[in-house]
Every structure is written in C-alpha cells, then in structure tokens.
Amino acid sequence: MSNIAGKAYAMNVITPIRSYLTWVNKLIFWAAVKVPGVLTGLVTLSLIHYARWVIIPKDKFPHLDPSQPKENLNYNYMLFFSNFNGSWDQYVDSFTFAIPGGLDLFWKWNIRYSKSVALTPFHDYIRYNQLETIHYYNAYPLAASNDVKSAKTVKSSLIQFEKDTQTVSDEEFLKLYNGLLRGLQHDLGDMYPTPIVTMSAYQVERRQKWHEGKLAEAGENHGK
Amino acid sequence: MTKKLDLLDIQGNVIRAYGRFGYPVARYVCLNVRDGAKGREFVGSISKKVTTAVEWGDGPGKMKQPDWTINISFTYQGLKDLGVPTSSLIGFSPEFVSGMKARRDILGDDGPSSPQHWDPIWQRNRETRENDVHILVSINALAGQGLDWLKTAEKNRDQAYKWFQGEVDKTKGGVVILDGHLGDNGEQFKYQDAKIVLDNGKPTSKEHFGYTDGISDPVFEGVPYDENRVKGRGKQIPGGKWAPLATGEFLLGHVDEAMEYPPSPEPVLLSRNGTYMVYRKLHENVATFDRYLEEQGSKFPGGKELLAAKFVGRWRDNGAPLVKAPDAESKAKYDAQFAAADEQGKDDLLSDFTYDDDMSGGKCPFSSHIRRINPRASLEMIHEEAGFTPLGAFLSLFLPPSWLGMFKKAGDKPGSLKVSKGAFNTPGALSDRRRLLRRGLPYGEVKDRTRDDGNHGIIIMMVNADINRQFEFVQQQWINYGNDFKAGNDKEIILGNHSLDDKFPSKAVLQVDPNSDQAPFLLSDIPRLVETRGGEYFFIPSITALHMIARGVVDPT
Numbered sequence: 001m002s003n004i005a006g007k008a009y010a011m012n013v014i015t016p017i018r019s020y021l022t023w024v025n026k027l028i029f030w031a032a033v034k035v036p037g038v039l040t041g042l043v044t045l046s047l048i049h050y051a052r053w054v055i056i057p058k059d060k061f062p063h064l065d066p067s068q069p070k071e072n073l074n075y076n077y078m079l080f081f082s083n084f085n086g087s088w089d090q091y092v093d094s095f096t097f098a099i100p101g102g103l104d105l106f107w108k109w110n111i112r113y114s115k116s117v118a119l120t121p122f123h124d125y126i127r128y129n130q131l132e133t134i135h136y137y138n139a140y141p142l143a144a145s146n147d148v149k150s151a152k153t154v155k156s157s158l159i160q161f162e163k164d165t166q167t168v169s170d171e172e173f174l175k176l177y178n179g180l181l182r183g184l185q186h187d188l189g190d191m192y193p194t195p196i197v198t199m200s201a202y203q204v205e206r207r208q209k210w211h212e213g214k215l216a217e218a219g220e221n222h223g224k
Numbered sequence: 225m226t227k228k229l230d231l232l233d234i235q236g237n238v239i240r241a242y243g244r245f246g247y248p249v250a251r252y253v254c255l256n257v258r259d260g261a262k263g264r265e266f267v268g269s270i271s272k273k274v275t276t277a278v279e280w281g282d283g284p285g286k287m288k289q290p291d292w293t294i295n296i297s298f299t300y301q302g303l304k305d306l307g308v309p310t311s312s313l314i315g316f317s318p319e320f321v322s323g324m325k326a327r328r329d330i331l332g333d334d335g336p337s338s339p340q341h342w343d344p345i346w347q348r349n350r351e352t353r354e355n356d357v358h359i360l361v362s363i364n365a366l367a368g369q370g371l372d373w374l375k376t377a378e379k380n381r382d383q384a385y386k387w388f389q390g391e392v393d394k395t396k397g398g399v400v401i402l403d404g405h406l407g408d409n410g411e412q413f414k415y416q417d418a419k420i421v422l423d424n425g426k427p428t429s430k431e432h433f434g435y436t437d438g439i440s441d442p443v444f445e446g447v448p449y450d451e452n453r454v455k456g457r458g459k460q461i462p463g464g465k466w467a468p469l470a471t472g473e474f475l476l477g478h479v480d481e482a483m484e485y486p487p488s489p490e491p492v493l494l495s496r497n498g499t500y501m502v503y504r505k506l507h508e509n510v511a512t513f514d515r516y517l518e519e520q521g522s523k524f525p526g527g528k529e530l531l532a533a534k535f536v537g538r539w540r541d542n543g544a545p546l547v548k549a550p551d552a553e554s555k556a557k558y559d560a561q562f563a564a565a566d567e568q569g570k571d572d573l574l575s576d577f578t579y580d581d582d583m584s585g586g587k588c589p590f591s592s593h594i595r596r597i598n599p600r601a602s603l604e605m606i607h608e609e610a611g612f613t614p615l616g617a618f619l620s621l622f623l624p625p626s627w628l629g630m631f632k633k634a635g636d637k638p639g640s641l642k643v644s645k646g647a648f649n650t651p652g653a654l655s656d657r658r659r660l661l662r663r664g665l666p667y668g669e670v671k672d673r674t675r676d677d678g679n680h681g682i683i684i685m686m687v688n689a690d691i692n693r694q695f696e697f698v699q700q701q702w703i704n705y706g707n708d709f710k711a712g713n714d715k716e717i718i719l720g721n722h723s724l725d726d727k728f729p730s731k732a733v734l735q736v737d738p739n740s741d742q743a744p745f746l747l748s749d750i751p752r753l754v755e756t757r758g759g760e761y762f763f764i765p766s767i768t769a770l771h772m773i774a775r776g777v778v779d780p781t
Binding site (some may be wrong): 041046093 | 330483484615706710738
C-alpha cells in the first residue's frame with residue numbers, strides 16, 4: 001500500500017467543518033500550541049513523527065490549471081496530516097487510548113465527528129474521511145522517528161566525547177566512556193526493517209528479498 | 225467489583241489457570257470432524273461434562289472441585305464443518321479465519337520457528353480437509369494428597385481421557401482424533417501431554433529455563449475469586465492504584481476498555497461469554513540458554529543469577545521482581561520479607577509493583593520479558609531536553625530569550641526517562657488493551673541439559689477478545705520489535721525471534737541507573753532461545769453457544 005514507506009505511514013484525513021465554527025477551531029489550535037501541557041500526550045506518543053491540522057476555507061482549494069473545474073463546497077475543511085511508525089490500527093488506537101480528550105477537542109466541531117471513544121465509530125469516521133496516499137517518499141525507510149532522534153543524539157554525543165577526551169588520563173577516559181554509553185542507553189537500538197504490518201503479497205515478498213540481500217538487485221536499495 | 229459474570233455459562237479455562245488450582249497435569253487433543261451431524265452429536269455429549277467457571281466449594285452457587293476438567297474450543301474450519309452458517313462465520317475476526325500458519329509473517333515465525341519445523345499435526349493442519357484441526361479438547365487433572373499426588377493426577381487424567389475416547393468412539397468415525405504431536409523420541413502421539421516441572425519429584429511453578437512462571441495474569445471485572453489479586457494484575461490508574469480490567473478485553477459480549485462491545489459474530493448468543501484462544505507449542509533451547517547465560521554471566525558485573533533475572537525481570541528462584549529487588553542486597557531483604565509474609569503478602573510482593581521508580585530501566589531492562597509483555601504504565605515516558613519551562617515558553621512569545629534565564633530548565637540527565645505525568649488519559653493507556661490471559665503448562669522433560677533437541681518447552685494458551693489487537697500486537701511490536709521501548713529493532717530477550725543471520729545479529733541493552741557511574745551492559749549475539757513448534761487460533765464458546773452448535777441452531781436471522 002502506498003500509505004506505507006519503510007517504517008512510516010502517511011495519513012491524510014479531510015473532514016468538513018461548518019464555516020461559522022471554523023474560528024473556534026483556529027482558536028483551539030492557537031491555544032494548544034501556546035498553553036503548556038496541552039500537547040504533552042501527543043509528544044509522549046513516540047511513534048508519531050508529527051501531526052498537523054490545517055483549515056482549508058471552501059474557496060481556497062488549490063487550482064492548478066484554469067481548466068480545472070471550480071468545486072462548489074458547502075463547508076470548510078480540516079486537513080489532518082501525520083506521519084507515524086507502525087500500522088494504521090496501532091496509530092489510531094494509540095491516539096484514542098492515550099489522548100481521547102485531545103482528539104475530541106480538535107475534531108469536536110467537525111461534521112458527524114463520532115468522538116474518539118467508543119473505538120469502532122471513530123475507526124469508521126477516520127476510514128471514511130481518509131485520503132489514500134498516492135505517492136510517498138521516505139528518505140530513511142529503515143528508520144523510525146525514534147531511530148532518527150537517537151542517531152542525532154549518538155552523533156552529537158560522539159563528537160563531544162571526542163573533544164572531551166583529547167588529553168585525559170586512562171582512568172578519566174574510562175569514566176567518560178562509561179558516561180557516554182550510559183547517556184546513550186536509550187539510543188542504541190538496532191536498525192533493521194520493521195515487522196510486516198500488512199500481509200499484502202508485495203510487502204511479504206519485499207521482506208523475503210531483503211533477507212536474501214536481493215532488494216538492491218531489484219533496483220530498490222532499502223538502506224543496505 | 226460490582227459486576228457479576230454468569231460463571232455457569234463461561235468455560236472454566238477462560239477464567240482459571242488450572243495449574244494454580246492444583247491441576248499439575250494436562251492433555252490436549254485435536255479432532256477432525258468427518259461428519260457434521262455426528263460431530264454435533266459429539267459436541268453435545270462433551271458439552272454436558274464441560275467444566276464451567278463456577279466457584280468451587282460448599283454453599284449456594286458453588287460446586288465441588290472436580291477431579292478433572294474438560295474444555296472444548298474450535299477452529300474456523302471446525303465451526304464451518306459443524307454447520308455454523310456463513311452468516312455467522314463472517315462475523316469472526318480475519319485472523320481467526322486465516323489461522324496461525326497464515327499469519328506467520330506477522331508473528332515472526334521464521335527460521336527454526338517456521339511451519340516446516342512444526343509438529344506434523346500443525347504442519348498438516350489447513351493443508352487437506354482430513355488433516356485440519358477442527359476441535360481442541362483440553363483435559364486437566366487434579367493432584368492427590370500425600371506422596372502419590374502426581375500418580376493420582378495421572379490416574380484422573382487417564383480416567384478423563386478414557387471417557388473422552390469412549391465419546392469419540394461413539395461417533396463411529398464421524399469425529400477422529402488426529403495424531404502428529406511429537407514425543408520424546410520423534411514418535412507421533414494422538415495427544416499433547418503437559419505437566420508442571422518437577423524438582424527432585426517435588427512440584428514447582430517453573431518452566432525449563434528455571435524461571436517461575438505465570439505470576440502476573442490479568443484480572444478483570446466480574447470474577448469473584450480474583451478480588452484480592454487486582455494489585456499489579458489489573459490496570460494501573462492514577463496514584464499507583466489498580467482496578468480490574470474491563471471484562472470485554474477477555475470475553476465477547478461485554479464492554480471493553482474502549483467502552484464498546486468487541487467485534488463478535490452473530491447472533492449474540494453465539495459470541496457472548498465466549499472468546500478467542502491462541503494455542504502455541506514453544507520449544508525451549510535449554511543448552512543454548514545455559515551456555516549463553518554462562519558466557520554472558522561471566523562478564524556481567526552482577527553475576528550470572530542477576531543476569532538471568534535481567535532477561536526476564538524476575539529472579540529465577542522465587543520470581544522476585546527486579547523492580548523490588550534490583551541487586552543481591554535488596555534481594556536478601558526481599559527474601560526475608562517474602563518468607564515471613566502470609567499468602568496474600570507473598571502475592572502482593574510478587575505482583576504489586578509499578579515501573580514509576582524505574583522509568584530508565586536501571587532495575588528492570590526495557591527488553592526483559594515482563595516489561596515487554598506487560599509494560600504496565602511505563603510507556604507513559606519522556607526524556608526532556610534542555611529548554612524553557614512551560615511558563616518560560618509562554619513568556620518567550622512576548623519577551624526576548626536573553627531576559628528569560630530564570631525560566632530555563634537544564635533538561636533530563638542523558639540516558640534517563642521519566643513519567644510523562646498526565647500525558648495519557650490513564651497511566652496504562654497503551655498497555656490496557658494489549659493484555660493476555662495466559663493458560664497452559666510446560667511439556668516434556670529435560671533429560672540432558674547439554675542438548676537443545678529433545679521434547680521440552682511450554683504449551684501456552686493465551687485468551688483475548690481480539691487476536692489482532694492483543695496477541696498479535698504484543699508478539700509483533702513488543703516481542704519481535706522494540707520501537708515502543710525506544711529500543712529500535714531490539715527484541716524481547718527470551719521470546720524474540722533472534723536472527724540466525726550473522727549479518728543481523730540480535731542484541732539488547734541492559735540499562736543502568738542514569739545517576740550511577742556504571743555503563744549499560746550490551747548483550748550481544750543473542751541466540752534463538754525459544755522456537756515455535758506449532759499452534760492455531762481457537763474460539764472458546766460459552767456453554768449456551770456449545771448447546772446451540774450441538775443442536776445446529778446457530779442462526780443470526
């Protein structure tokens with residue numbers, strides 16, 4: 001499925017919102033970023049790369065060419081755009097388990113929003129309004145967002161360590177080295193392909209090829 | 225607990241891990257239905273003796289504890305061949321319909337765990353109709369008193385099996401027992417036997433690697449005899465308190481943690497009080513385990529036994545959790561406390577803990593068995609970098625950063641994580657819907673600890689309302705992958721499908737206290753310690769549903 005690239009999943013959900021209520025949502029978005037603690041839940045869910053909510057007024061949809069017919073829309077639209085690691089279920093479920101209140105706050109004014117609990121109506125709402133991704137490019141298909149963050153931490157720590165240890169004694173070096181490892185103890189996970197999250201024949205075959213080291217031959221250099 | 229379940233309608237193995245109630249011996253038998261009508265008749269006669277979840281003892285609403293128990297469950301093919309109509313069958317979950325073998329890529333059953341290495345009965349399953357496993361019958365037998373406790377249990381089992389065989393014979397070939405469960409010397413049996421591990425003839429609650437097993441089984445609402453076992457086994461709620469999980473996490477037809485009825489087949493009478501069960505035969509490579517533990521234990525600062533505890537999160541001898549007894553000194557204190565405690569006190573010492581004081585994993589590593597299988601509230605974790613305090617962040621909207629020195633925070637110590645307080649709806653939000661009831665017993669005997677081959681391991685049966693959301697998720701994301709634990713692709717140490725390929729060796733990080741001066745221990749080249757030898761997904765119907773299946777009256781219209 002093209003919603004998936006490597007370890008990442010791209011989700012686009014577009015939902016109608018009454019134009020006279022749009023300002024409420026904009027106010028909520030503004031406040032959510034400013035008021036401390038509102039987004040703690042979202043930040044703590046480490047499978048999320050990012051999540052973005054944008055309001056598109058009904059007369060502001062992109063027109064790429066004069067020949068593109070003008071649509072006649074009754075509502076403004078809220079575009080939700082997120083990249084995350086794991087499967088659709090894992091992501092949507094984590095959202096509803098962990099931060100149901102936050103979701104309801106953001107979607108409350110959207111037409112026919114079901115609330116995030118119970119789960120099945122919420123699943124249906126997202127599925128119904130989700131746009132499938134037609135093309136999805138991922139620069140680091142083997143990396144989850146945690147892997148990228150860890151890699152950056154490892155790199156900067158190593159550079160610092162190199163500086164700090166130019167002239168130290170053996171004992172001091174060992175102490176600093178242990179400190180380096182200790183500081184990185186949550187950043188040393190291996191980086192191999194993700195477990196298969198879809199049973200599509202394509203994904204299963206790709207995995208087999210990767211294990212056999214043949215993915216590159218097939219013209220798909222999957223990070224090897 | 226206010227909710228009361230209809231215990232007479234629920235099969236006993238859903239609610240009880242029989243081993244804990246004095247049943248040290250079990251026998252699992254797989255059947256193939258050759259004739260639907262005779263098959264239904266057979267289900268009818270078994271269902272008359274099926275053990276329910278009703279309370280044992282004297283007094284109203286209770287029954288005498290039976291000498292043996294019998295429980296019955298079905299695969300998708302089994303239900304189909306017993307005449308359950310398509311309109312009901314389409315309501316079962318896709319994973320149940322596909323079966324375990326078809327889900328091997330999701331489960332990571334590769335290499336030595338792949339189906340070509342499974343016991344013949346599981347290899348042949350879902351290949352030809354005659355060899356499909358349709359029904360699983362499990363018999364558990366009660367131990368006797370005194371020296372003959374085990375012999376009595378075996379006698380009870382044989383008696384139950386004899387009765388059961390008689391019922392199969394009555395079908396005159398309408399239902400046949402399948403063979404192909406591998407025994408000690410490669411012979412194929414018509415049943416899978418399981419038995420607690422003995423230590424010099426004495427009963428233990430250990431498995432073949434030497435760990436005490438089956439301590440933290442989830443507790444959910446409505447089970448009267450679990451009321452004192454909620455701490456550490458239910459769901460963690462704010463303030464380090466515990467509450468029983470919602471019934472619908474483990475039983476269809478009841479409200480679950482998402483405040484809804486889990487997806488179930490129709491009619492309601494078919495699914496209510498029923499559930500799904502995952503049966504897996506897991507072989508344990510004892511020689512590899514011993515060798516690896518010896519080899520790494522000689523390098524590990526805390527010694528071999530502490531390392532063994534780090535693999536699982538509990539000490540091998542008495543199951544003491546590392547969170548409560550992280551080193552030899554605290555373990556000695558724990559042991560003294562444990563020895564002096566009454567039954568309830570012992571139980572609390574074993575299960576009543578949180579990871580709140582061990583968020584960095586210095587005591588119980590992130591890749592240890594119990595932290596991966598049931599992270600409790602530990603996934604509500606965060607590492608804060610240096611920056612503004614919340615107030616500072618707000619003020620920085622209006623004021624230049626150079627004025628705000630006093631509103632800056634240093635950030636968390638490198639290598640540390642802490643509770644992200646109040647981040648989630650409930651502390652255990654990411655764990656509460658991934659819980660599994662664990663049933664089953666060890667099988668086989670280790671005759672030569674220097675060899676991996678032989679016939680020894682665990683028959684594990686996991687009960688859940690949603691195979692995909694609960695069992696498969698834990699297996700895939702938490703056992704065979706580590707992203708939720710900020711561990712990349714590092715796997716759970718004991719059960720992970722560690723790679724046999726030199727190009728992708730498996731490792732794990734055993735964290736240390738970020739405030740100490742130690743270095744984390746890197747477990748390298750972890751070998752495959754546990755291998756899958758077969759299994760399948762089953763549906764455990766309620767007693768009502770059993771009667772309906774037997775009479776052929778399941779019909780959603």
